[in-house]
Amino acid sequence: MEAIQVSVPRIHPLDDYLRTDRLPHTLCPGCGIGIALNAFLRAVSELVGEGRLDRKNVLFVGGIGCTARTSMYTMFDSAHVTHGRAIPFATGARLANPNIIPVVFSGDGDLAGIGGNHLIHAARRNMDLLVVVINNMTYGLTGGQLSPTTPTGHYTTTTPYGNPERPFNLIPLVAAAGGNYVARASITQPEVMKSYFKKALLKEGFRLIEVVSTCPENYGRHLGYKSPSDFYLKIKGVVKMRSGVKPWDVKYDWNSEITIGEFVDRNEPGFSRLLHEQVRKVMAGEN
Amino acid sequence: MRTEIILAGKGGQGILLAGYLIGYSVAKFTNYQVSSTEEYGAETRGTDSKMDIVISDEEIDFIGAERADVAIFMFKDQAAKYSRLVRDGATVMIDSTLVDASTLPASWRVIDLPFTELAEKGLGTPRVANMVMLGAFTTLGLVPLDALESAVREVVSPRWVDLNLKALRLGVEEASRKAVNPLTR
Amino acid sequence: MRGVSVGYLTGNQAVAEGAMAAGLKFYAGYPITPASDLFEYLSEKLPKRGGIVYQGEDEIASIVAAIGASWSGAKAMTATSGPGFSLMAESIGLAAMTETPVVVAVNMRTGPSTGIATTPGQGDVMQSRWLSHGHYPVVVYAPTGVQDSFDLTIKAFNVAEALRVPAIILSDAAIAHGREKVMMRSDVPVVSRKKPTPGSKYLPYEAGDDLVPPMAAFGEGFNVLVESLQHDERGYYVPTSHAFEKLVTRLNRKVDDNRKMIVESRVYGEENADVLLVAFGSYARVARGAARRAREEGFRVRVFVPISIWPLDEEGLRREASRAGSVVVMENNLGQLYREVQRVVRDRDVGFLPLLKVELPTPTEALRSLRGMVRA
Ligand SMILES: Cc1ncc(C[n+]2csc(CCOP(=O)(O)OP(=O)(O)O)c2C)c(N)n1
Ligand code: SF4
Ligand SMILES: [Mg+2]
Numbered sequence: 001m002e003a004i005q006v007s008v009p010r011i012h013p014l015d016d017y018l019r020t021d022r023l024p025h026t027l028c029p030g031c032g033i034g035i036a037l038n039a040f041l042r043a044v045s046e047l048v049g050e051g052r053l054d055r056k057n058v059l060f061v062g063g064i065g066c067t068a069r070t071s072m073y074t075m076f077d078s079a080h081v082t083h084g085r086a087i088p089f090a091t092g093a094r095l096a097n098p099n100i101i102p103v104v105f106s107g108d109g110d111l112a113g114i115g116g117n118h119l120i121h122a123a124r125r126n127m128d129l130l131v132v133v134i135n136n137m138t139y140g141l142t143g144g145q146l147s148p149t150t151p152t153g154h155y156t157t158t159t160p161y162g163n164p165e166r167p168f169n170l171i172p173l174v175a176a177a178g179g180n181y182v183a184r185a186s187i188t189q190p191e192v193m194k195s196y197f198k199k200a201l202l203k204e205g206f207r208l209i210e211v212v213s214t215c216p217e218n219y220g221r222h223l224g225y226k227s228p229s230d231f232y233l234k235i236k237g238v239v240k241m242r243s244g245v246k247p248w249d250v251k252y253d254w255n256s257e258i259t260i261g262e263f264v265d266r267n268e269p270g271f272s273r274l275l276h277e278q279v280r281k282v283m284a285g286e287n
Numbered sequence: 288m289r290t291e292i293i294l295a296g297k298g299g300q301g302i303l304l305a306g307y308l309i310g311y312s313v314a315k316f317t318n319y320q321v322s323s324t325e326e327y328g329a330e331t332r333g334t335d336s337k338m339d340i341v342i343s344d345e346e347i348d349f350i351g352a353e354r355a356d357v358a359i360f361m362f363k364d365q366a367a368k369y370s371r372l373v374r375d376g377a378t379v380m381i382d383s384t385l386v387d388a389s390t391l392p393a394s395w396r397v398i399d400l401p402f403t404e405l406a407e408k409g410l411g412t413p414r415v416a417n418m419v420m421l422g423a424f425t426t427l428g429l430v431p432l433d434a435l436e437s438a439v440r441e442v443v444s445p446r447w448v449d450l451n452l453k454a455l456r457l458g459v460e461e462a463s464r465k466a467v468n469p470l471t472r
Numbered sequence: 473m474r475g476v477s478v479g480y481l482t483g484n485q486a487v488a489e490g491a492m493a494a495g496l497k498f499y500a501g502y503p504i505t506p507a508s509d510l511f512e513y514l515s516e517k518l519p520k521r522g523g524i525v526y527q528g529e530d531e532i533a534s535i536v537a538a539i540g541a542s543w544s545g546a547k548a549m550t551a552t553s554g555p556g557f558s559l560m561a562e563s564i565g566l567a568a569m570t571e572t573p574v575v576v577a578v579n580m581r582t583g584p585s586t587g588i589a590t591t592p593g594q595g596d597v598m599q600s601r602w603l604s605h606g607h608y609p610v611v612v613y614a615p616t617g618v619q620d621s622f623d624l625t626i627k628a629f630n631v632a633e634a635l636r637v638p639a640i641i642l643s644d645a646a647i648a649h650g651r652e653k654v655m656m657r658s659d660v661p662v663v664s665r666k667k668p669t670p671g672s673k674y675l676p677y678e679a680g681d682d683l684v685p686p687m688a689a690f691g692e693g694f695n696v697l698v699e700s701l702q703h704d705e706r707g708y709y710v711p712t713s714h715a716f717e718k719l720v721t722r723l724n725r726k727v728d729d730n731r732k733m734i735v736e737s738r739v740y741g742e743e744n745a746d747v748l749l750v751a752f753g754s755y756a757r758v759a760r761g762a763a764r765r766a767r768e769e770g771f772r773v774r775v776f777v778p779i780s781i782w783p784l785d786e787e788g789l790r791r792e793a794s795r796a797g798s799v800v801v802m803e804n805n806l807g808q809l810y811r812e813v814q815r816v817v818r819d820r821d822v823g824f825l826p827l828l829k830v831e832l833p834t835p836t837e838a839l840r841s842l843r844g845m846v847r848a
């Protein structure tokens with residue numbers, strides 16, 4: 001039997017997409033965000049490998065939150081802006097340079113709470129953005145408070161008697177607002193998630209991918225999940241992959257089903273293209 | 288020398304366009320400085336339409352008129368309302384169709400011409416009364432007629448240019464017939 | 473004159489023309505009186521020059537889009553008034569922290585809150601400096617008329633680009649909507665941000681002696697990191713006192729050390745005056761009118777007009793103050809520029825003449841109030 005050769009130093013295949021000099025990162029062990037970032041970077045690296053994506057044009061933007069912090073580590077043009085403002089920042093960057101491929105990668109609080117208005121308007125405009133909402137159903141970074149996607153009844157640090165509110169179901173919300181692509185993935189199915197990323201990265205217009213994720217540290221513990229894997233298994237049990245489902249039939253119910261799948265997939269012209277075509281026409285005196 | 292002008296009437300009389308044309312022609316076709324303000328809020332509520340114009344051969348300090356040297360009143364209500372902002376001895380042009388000259392302070396040198404009537408009878412529409420007034424205004428020597436004519440050509444929509452130019456000339460004729468220029472007297 | 477076009481424009485139009493002359497490529501706005509007509513004017517004109525005009529869903533979206541556009545290499549601006557400016561608070565700090573050149577035209581209206589939308593105000597002097605949290609740099613110019621609106625907008629862009637700071641044009645409803653003759657030179661000096669040399673090792677927040685780091689744009693392959701957190705030269709989060717002191721000091725020194733290039737002021741009237749009357753913006757025009765009226769009465773008023781409000785021309789102000797019989801600040805608030813003047817002119821009493829008005833006071837009114845407080 002031959003001895004197995006261990007290559008030293010060990011290099012992760014995605015190191016090329018990370019500011020490795022900053023590692024280790026600050027995410028908690030067992031956090032779902034890492035799974036989502038891994039799937040995203042694999043999607044990018046495969047597309048780059050296939051010659052279908054120029055990484056120089058990828059702009060990776062986060063607001064503020066645990067999820068948004070991934071922008072501190074990604075080796076793209078990256079921006080870690082203020083809480084809730086990733087979408088307008090990415091919008092401006094893209095409108096000023098239509099070659100830019102902006103990806104907003106941020107939390108449920110950042111994108112559906114404080115930045116919720118930007119979210120629906122970007123969808124309405126069919127703005128050329130890939131928006132990834134890592135939905136851990138809580139405000140992870142600030143210690144596990146109520147989020148607009150926290151299921152009813154759940155215990156968080158600001159709903160110690162149980163959440164009396166109803167949560168947002170982001171899929172029908174964003175589908176109703178507009179956009180070319182609306183899908184929900186789960187950290188429990190990373191390969192499916194990666195395939196959504198690959199598809200969405202190449203589309204124009206507004207694209208939303210919600211990723212059902214976990215925050216074992218500041219959320220799972222309040223819900224009684226002793227370890228990250230218990231929480232993971234709970235999610236695995238509740239998500240149901242479906243195809244051919246209309247967005248408004250998509251469920252977001254912690255007790256029965258959180259539907260995952262692709263629910264909107266259109267190819268309408270993106271706002272950026274329409275706006276630049278208009279400017280071109282005005283300049284040429286055609287408008 | 289600084290000249291303060293007040294131009295006032297009621298909404299719909301084309302006051303703001305007339306004021307704009309005065310300012311535009313001074314800015315574009317003379318070496319004078321010019322500024323204008325439309326009053327905001329309380330004072331011009333409802334149907335008032337009022338513009339202050341300052342013309343000067345030096346940099347203009349205050350942009351409004353507080354002791355107007357020249358006033359143009361196209362309607363009686365505004366003549367009454369803004370007379371406090373017109374200085375003694377000012378030259379005041381009124382549309383005598385709509386303002387009664389006998390109600391005005393005696394210290395003013397009043398030039399009364401029936402701009403509305405002239406426009407109606409001479410050009411078939413009261414809507415160019417403002418242009419007839421502008422024609423008359425050029426006889427005060429503050430803005431040359433050709434400058435105003437050029438302004439009309441550049442600013443007014445092409446299909447109204449001829450009518451407006453006619454109205455300007457009608458104003459010039461009527462004013463010249465009326466009196467010796469009171470400013471140069 | 474060759475290369476000069478003469479306009480008869482409103483202050484808002486002149487700001488728009490100045491911005492285009494300075495190289496504006498991206499405008500984002502949200503309608504608000506009295507800034508909407510600036511937005512509308514650019515909506516028509518800027519696309520003809522290949523620029524982008526975009527209406528955000530609110531003022532936050534608009535200024536943040538302008539910041540994002542700036543990082544894509546475009547000269548960017550937004551314009552607003554009171555309530556909208558308040559909404560931009562956090563984002564002004566974002567621009568300052570990330571050293572993003574961006575110009576914000578603010579037309580002051582009457583506040584607080586929704587106040588009176590259409591009437592000129594001067595209540596935002598302190599806000600224009602300290603809008604956002606933290607100790608951050610910002611440059612503020614206050615035009616006194618339409619010519620200034622054109623000239624100072626160009627200057628604001630040039631300073632924003634040269635120093636990588638947010639720059640504010642603090643105007644008001646009277647100037648924004650007043651119309652004046654304006655001379656627009658086509659060969660205005662235009663400054664653009666300095667860029668890193670292609671292929672060089674680039675740290676986005678590493679500055680040389682001039683304290684201003686070169687700025688790479690997105691899409692140029694530099695893997696820039698725009699970071700709103702406290703950061704080092706690389707843009708990496710470093711929560712230490714040392715890094716904090718280093719960054720905040722440098723950010724603010726960009727303005728402090730370049731005061732000479734930034735500050736501007738004007739004086740009007742005779743040298744040995746009874747009163748030095750300090751006024752800015754549209755009130756500077758009132759003050760100058762009052763000085764003219766005063767001369768007729770044999771009362772000598774010299775007018776000091778700060779053109780840069782933040783920073784002030786402190787030297788000029790101190791010099792002028794030392795020569796006058798007395799010093800009075802006149803403004804349309806209860807003491808904002810006044811506090812700065814007091815701070816600068818430490819060695820003597822400064823009088824304060826608040827004229828709280830929803831329209832411009834007349835020179836006569838201003839003079840009457842001034843004579844009431846200065847027995848000359
Ligand atoms: C204007 C503003 N308000 C509040 C905060 C504090 N804050 C930081 S992150 C956060 C919530 C983050 O939640 P989410 O976006 O879901 O991200 P997660 O940490 O769960 O990934 C909040 C409220 C802030 N930074 N800025
Ligand atoms: S706090 Fe929660 S969301 Fe944040 S890194 Fe830890 S586990 Fe993940
Ligand atoms: Mg969250």
